Amino acid sequence: MHDDNALVRRTLRGDKRAFEMIINRYQQPLLNYLGRMTGERELALDFTQEVFLKVYASLPSFQPRYKFSTWLFKIASNFMIDHWRKKKVGAVSLDQPVTDGDDSYMIQVPDDAPPVAKAYELTQLRKRIEAALARVPESLRELFVLRHVNEFSYEEIAEIKGLPVGTVKNRVFQAKELVRGLLGDAA
Amino acid sequence: MNHLRPEEIDLWLEGAAAPSAAARMEEHLADCAPCTAVREDRMAFLEAARSLPDLEVPSDLAARILVRVFPRKSRLPGTLFALSGGLALLVFGGLAYALATGGNLAGLLLGAGKSSLGAARDLSLALIKLTKLTVLSLTLLARFAGDLMEGMGRLGSIFSPEVYAAGLLITLAAVSAFFLGLRRKFDHGEHP
Numbered sequence: 001m002h003d004d005n006a007l008v009r010r011t012l013r014g015d016k017r018a019f020e021m022i023i024n025r026y027q028q029p030l031l032n033y034l035g036r037m038t039g040e041r042e043l044a045l046d047f048t049q050e051v052f053l054k055v056y057a058s059l060p061s062f063q064p065r066y067k068f069s070t071w072l073f074k075i076a077s078n079f080m081i082d083h084w085r086k087k088k089v090g091a092v093s094l095d096q097p098v099t100d101g102d103d104s105y106m107i108q109v110p111d112d113a114p115p116v117a118k119a120y121e122l123t124q125l126r127k128r129i130e131a132a133l134a135r136v137p138e139s140l141r142e143l144f145v146l147r148h149v150n151e152f153s154y155e156e157i158a159e160i161k162g163l164p165v166g167t168v169k170n171r172v173f174q175a176k177e178l179v180r181g182l183l184g185d186a187a
Numbered sequence: 188m189n190h191l192r193p194e195e196i197d198l199w200l201e202g203a204a205a206p207s208a209a210a211r212m213e214e215h216l217a218d219c220a221p222c223t224a225v226r227e228d229r230m231a232f233l234e235a236a237r238s239l240p241d242l243e244v245p246s247d248l249a250a251r252i253l254v255r256v257f258p259r260k261s262r263l264p265g266t267l268f269a270l271s272g273g274l275a276l277l278v279f280g281g282l283a284y285a286l287a288t289g290g291n292l293a294g295l296l297l298g299a300g301k302s303s304l305g306a307a308r309d310l311s312l313a314l315i316k317l318t319k320l321t322v323l324s325l326t327l328l329a330r331f332a333g334d335l336m337e338g339m340g341r342l343g344s345i346f347s348p349e350v351y352a353a354g355l356l357i358t359l360a361a362v363s364a365f366f367l368g369l370r371r372k373f374d375h376g377e378h379p
Contacts, residue, residue, distance in 0.1 A: 148233065170194075
């Protein structure tokens with residue numbers, strides 16, 4: 001198994017096969033991320049191609065002291081931000097309190113918390129999470145996907161998004177609570 | 188009794204809680220039924236989120252990306268471009284000539300046709316001459332080879348058979364090295 005840095009070095013020397021191995025390694029997690037961010041598979045496939053083109057073009061600037069997967073997802077995240085800007089999507093600022101409708105989101109205390117997840121079968125719960133995710137603001141959805149779908153650590157997400165780890169933890173939790181809150185509404 | 192906060196439980200379930208906090212939470216969960224129920228519910232949610240199905244990757248996605256990253260250079264468009272350019276230049280030149288001289292285009296085309304026939308005749312004559320020259324060269328080469336063989340035979344009587352064999356081996360090795368080098372040059376190219 002070749003490590004990412006070795007594949008990057010080989011690609012920079014003109015080895016086409018090495019870049020093909022990078023694509024094969026990351027196309028699935030990248031498509032999972034972009035698919036959940038766009039909500040459209042075909043668009044996500046186009047974006048996957050575009051992100052890999054950007055990755056190839058930016059390879060000379062990659063510094064091996066960083067983790068390649070983190071660097072790649074940083075490019076993907078910036079790509080999504082550009083896309084939202086072009087579409088003029090009103091993304092929620094990470095510095096603003098999260099709201100659900102008119103009311104600020106309130107975290108439930110354990111004593112009163114209803115079992116929102118245990119009420120469903122696993123397959124049904126997954127479908128409801130997918131449907132609920134689509135209704136979560138992009139910036140929070142992205143953090144949820146990076147943490148719980150792509151399974152990056154909080155530290156890695158902090159590096160991808162250029163945010164303090166504590167902020168990432170808070171926002172991932174808020175995203176999670178928002179999804180949990182929407183589970184009952186999601187079909 | 189202070190209950191655990193949901194974010195604490197999540198961090199613990201994700202393995203991201205500090206060791207001291209994890210020990211405290213385990214101790215609390217052993218005695219607290221409401222917090223245990225919350226933990227079960229949040230664990231079910233996290234497991235479902237972690238196991239969301241993968242989006243299907245088309246089998247040719249990598250190939251599509253590679254074609255865009257490393258576009259194949261084809262010589263055909265360049266050749267076609269040169270041919271069509273040459274043809275267009277000829278047509279344009281003919282028209283310009285006809286317009287400038289006031290001559291009719293049919294006459295010009297007829298003249299061009301005659302010129303082409305003349306050129307074809309000249310080319311045939313040149314080919315015949317070239318063939319004759321090749322035959323003559325081959326005859327000379329055959330005579331030279333015959334003389335060389337005769338000379339080699341005489342040399343064989345001067346040098347010992349060992350020297351003669353060594354010379355042959357060296358020549359053979361030099362010729363092999365030359366062809367191997369050529370083959371490597373031809374084989375050298377992009378990775379598949």
